[in-house]
Amino acid sequence: MKRILDAFLPLMVTFLVLGLWEWAVNHWQVPPYVLPAPLGIAKAFAANFSSLTASWIATLTVTVIAFSVATLAAVGLAILFSESRIAERTLYPYAVTIQVTPVVAVAPLILIWVGYDRVMVAEALIAGIVAFFPILSGTTLGLKSASFDLIDLARLYGASRGQILLRIRLPTALPNLLSGMKTAGGLALIGTVVAEFVAGSGTATGLAWRIIEAGNRLEIATLFAALALLAITGIAIFAALSLLEWWLLRRWHESAIAS
Amino acid sequence: MINVSAVSKRFPNGVVALRDMSFTVAEKEFVSLLGPSGCGKSTSLRIVAGLLSPDTGHIAYPNGKPEIGFVFQEPTLMPWADALANARLPLDLKHVPRGEAEARAADALARVGLKGFERAYPRELSGGMKMRVSIARALAARPQLLLLDEPFAALDEITRNALGNDLIRLWREDGLTVLFVTHSVGESSYLSQRVLVMTPRPGHIAANIALPSGRDNRLSPATIEAQRRISEALEDAGALA
Numbered sequence: 001m002k003r004i005l006d007a008f009l010p011l012m013v014t015f016l017v018l019g020l021w022e023w024a025v026n027h028w029q030v031p032p033y034v035l036p037a038p039l040g041i042a043k044a045f046a047a048n049f050s051s052l053t054a055s056w057i058a059t060l061t062v063t064v065i066a067f068s069v070a071t072l073a074a075v076g077l078a079i080l081f082s083e084s085r086i087a088e089r090t091l092y093p094y095a096v097t098i099q100v101t102p103v104v105a106v107a108p109l110i111l112i113w114v115g116y117d118r119v120m121v122a123e124a125l126i127a128g129i130v131a132f133f134p135i136l137s138g139t140t141l142g143l144k145s146a147s148f149d150l151i152d153l154a155r156l157y158g159a160s161r162g163q164i165l166l167r168i169r170l171p172t173a174l175p176n177l178l179s180g181m182k183t184a185g186g187l188a189l190i191g192t193v194v195a196e197f198v199a200g201s202g203t204a205t206g207l208a209w210r211i212i213e214a215g216n217r218l219e220i221a222t223l224f225a226a227l228a229l230l231a232i233t234g235i236a237i238f239a240a241l242s243l244l245e246w247w248l249l250r251r252w253h254e255s256a257i258a259s
Numbered sequence: 260m261i262n263v264s265a266v267s268k269r270f271p272n273g274v275v276a277l278r279d280m281s282f283t284v285a286e287k288e289f290v291s292l293l294g295p296s297g298c299g300k301s302t303s304l305r306i307v308a309g310l311l312s313p314d315t316g317h318i319a320y321p322n323g324k325p326e327i328g329f330v331f332q333e334p335t336l337m338p339w340a341d342a343l344a345n346a347r348l349p350l351d352l353k354h355v356p357r358g359e360a361e362a363r364a365a366d367a368l369a370r371v372g373l374k375g376f377e378r379a380y381p382r383e384l385s386g387g388m389k390m391r392v393s394i395a396r397a398l399a400a401r402p403q404l405l406l407l408d409e410p411f412a413a414l415d416e417i418t419r420n421a422l423g424n425d426l427i428r429l430w431r432e433d434g435l436t437v438l439f440v441t442h443s444v445g446e447s448s449y450l451s452q453r454v455l456v457m458t459p460r461p462g463h464i465a466a467n468i469a470l471p472s473g474r475d476n477r478l479s480p481a482t483i484e485a486q487r488r489i490s491e492a493l494e495d496a497g498a499l500a
Contacts, residue, residue, distance in 0.1 A: 149335040152310050156329055157349040157400065167351070171339045252338045252380050 036221035041228060044221035052210060052222075056229050059192055059206040062120055063237070066127030067188040071181060073128070074135035082143035082169060083161065099133035103191060107198040116199075123195035123206075130191030131184040138180030142173025175253050178245040185237040193230065260286045260325060260404060260436045261307060266316035267461075268302055276302040278461035279316070286322065289430055289437040291447035293489065294457030294496075300440040301332075303462070304408050307438060325404040325436070328397030332409045334389035336381040342368060342392045343377040349400035360399075367395035370432075371425060387418035394422075398429065404436045411446065420477070423450055444493070448485035449477045456492040465496035 018038045024030070025037040032040055045052060077095070081088035107126045114122035146169045154164050196208030207226050214223035249256035261284040268277040276299040284290045292300050305311040307318060308329055328349075336345045343364050350360035365377055371391040381389055390410055397405060407426075411419040427450060430437050441447050447454045448470065456466040468489060474482040 147335060149331050149333065150337065152305075153329060153331070153335060154348070154352060156308055156310060156327060157352040159352045163352055167348070168337070171337065174339070252340075252382060254382075257382070 033218050033220045036224055040221045041224045044219065045225040045228070048210075048222055048225065052207075052225060052229060055205060055207045055210045055226070056233070058120075059189075059196065059208070059230075060233060062123045062127060062195070062206065063189045063192045063233075065120075066124040066192060067131055067181075067185055067237075069124065070128040070131040070184060070188065071135055074132050074180070074184075075139055075177065078136055078139035078143055078173075079165065081140045083165070088140075095133060095136055098129055103130050103194055104198065107195055111195075111199055119199050123192055123199060126195035126198075127188050127191030130194070131188040134183040134187065135177065135180040138176040138183075139173050142176030143169045145176075146172040175245075175249060175255065178241070178248065182238060182241045182245065185241050186234050189230070189234050189237060260284055260288075260320065260322060261438070262319040262321060263303070263307065264316050264319065266303070266306060266313040266318070268299070268306065268311065268313050275461040277306075277313070278463055280463045281316075282455050282464050282467070284436060284438055286436055287434050288453065289427075289435075289439065289451045291439045291441055291451040291454045292457065293441055293444065293447045293454050293493070294462060295459050295493075296442060298457045298459050299462030300442075300457060301408050303457075304329075304406050304438065304440050308406055326400060326402045328400050328402030328405045330390075330393050330397050330405070330407040330410045332412055334381070334386075334393040336389055336392055338381050341378045341380050342373060342384070342395075345381070345392050346395040346399050348396055353400075363401075364395070364399045367399040368392070370398065370429065371395045385418075387414055387422065390414065390418075390422060391425075394426070394429075398433070401433075402435065404438070405430075406438050406440075408440045409442065412442070419446070426450065444486050444489050445477065448489055449474055449482050454485075454489050454492075456489065456496055458496045466492035468492060 022037045022039060025035060030037075036044070077091070081092065103126055106129075110126055111119065111122045114125065116122075143165075146164075150168050151164055154168055159167070192206065193208045196206035197212065200209075200212070207230055210226045211223055214220070214226060246256050263280060263282050266277055266280040267275070269275045280299070280303060282290075292303060294300050302311065306313050308327055309318075337348070340348075343361065346364035346367050347360045350363060355363070368374065368377055368391075371394050373388060373391050373395065376384065376388065379388075381392070384392065393410070411422055414422070423446060426437075426439075429435065437451075439447070439450060452470060454466075454468045454470065455464050456468065457463065458465045468485075470485045470488075471481055474485060476482065
């Protein structure tokens with residue numbers, strides 16, 4: 001019964017909210033260019049299905065590439081930081097700088113440097129920068145949290161630094177890495193959308209462009225349909241990464257067992 | 260098997276853990292290193308294991324450096340691995356073929372009474388069972404020298420006694436040399452053939468007490484007499500102030 005409630009309660013609440021929204025818009029006769037009703041949004045989605053879907057695929061592609069590259073780069077740098085204090089002290093401030101720099105300020109520069117003929121590369125780079133830091137900080141902490149006694153034991157049995165990294169540090173870091181990835185997944189999507197906004201009409205492919213276009217034409221229902229697609233994508237990314245986290249940790253980590 | 264000669268150790272925070280520590284352990288002997296908290300027992304063990312370097316003095320192995328097994332005070336298991344994978348760790352690190360490593364690890368687990376628990380994860384095991392896995396891990400490597408750093412300190416008395424009996428059995432079966440760190444007079448008097456009593460920090464050996472045979476159980480007259488002698492040595496060393 002509890003599992004049924006766990007699964008259906010969010011859906012029930014969603015339908016309740018949509019129902020109230022539909023009723024409120026109709027009851028107070030809110031103009032559709034101010035706030036479209038859910039049914040109106042669904043109709044706009046159906047009417048623009050092929051263009052919205054194509055844009056969604058473009059946005060999702062850039063998001064996945066950005067997230068993957070950010071994960072690989074962050075894990076690689078975290079390993080370097082865990083093995084070398086000098087590297088950590090030298091490079092960590094630059095990583096922090098990347099994190100705190102508003103990406104909207106540097107995105108146009110990145111687009112110019114990479115070139116508008118490779119706009120997807122630029123967008124992936126921008127989104128990757130946004131997604132990078134949570135994975136780096138979480139993984140670095142996890143790698144440095146490995147048990148000293150366990151490492152001593154491994155050294156006693158002649159383990160190399162590589163073996164200690166693979167068999168002890170990386171498994172220790174796994175919960176932190178996965179937590180960082182869950183945060184980074186949504187950030188990669190946000191970063192992609194920001195990059196698409198900055199890239200503007202020259203690209204005319206992703207969901208951000210559909211949002212700009214619909215806004216310019218006062219097709220607010222279509223705008224909301226694009227936003228709904230983004231929201232669903234963000235939820236799906238988070239759910240997929242949560243599932244991965246549960247699957248990898250379910251046998252041994254308290255967080256996965258409690259859930 | 261081990262010759263510890265005039266070993267001193269000072270840590271970077273200024274603490275002098277050991278000063279002129281000297282002792283020997285013969286092959287197949289079961290020796291306890293007993294002393295108050297903070298006297299340098301664990302430091303001594305880590306120096307013997309090669310995990311720490313002494314500032315002065317040296318460790319000699321007249322018959323060549325033995326294969327060492329180490330058991331920490333905490334079980335120190337990999338929480339992401341099951342009991343078999345934990346017991347197999349030393350063999351995996353030494354690139355022993357997987358089939359042979361699995362067989363040896365499973366055998367070690369069986370010897371410590373954990374047959375049937377090979378696929379259990381550490382969080383599914385009790386404290387005593389986790390310590391058994393830790394001992395099995397040390398045994399799987401087929402050590403000649405077994406170093407134990409207060410392995411039963413965190414356990415209840417019943418479990419401590421049971422594991423102590425198992426340790427004696429394993430020591431006899433495998434012909435091990437054992438250096439056992441403890442702060443328990445009762446434990447050292449029952450388990451060991453010889454007890455090295457340490458002074459408070461900076462630690463060195465204050466007394467070297469050979470214990471008679473006939474200590475068949477923890478309450479035998481010979482065991483009680485051994486406890487008396489050890490307690491006297493602790494008092495003389497200033498450890499009971």
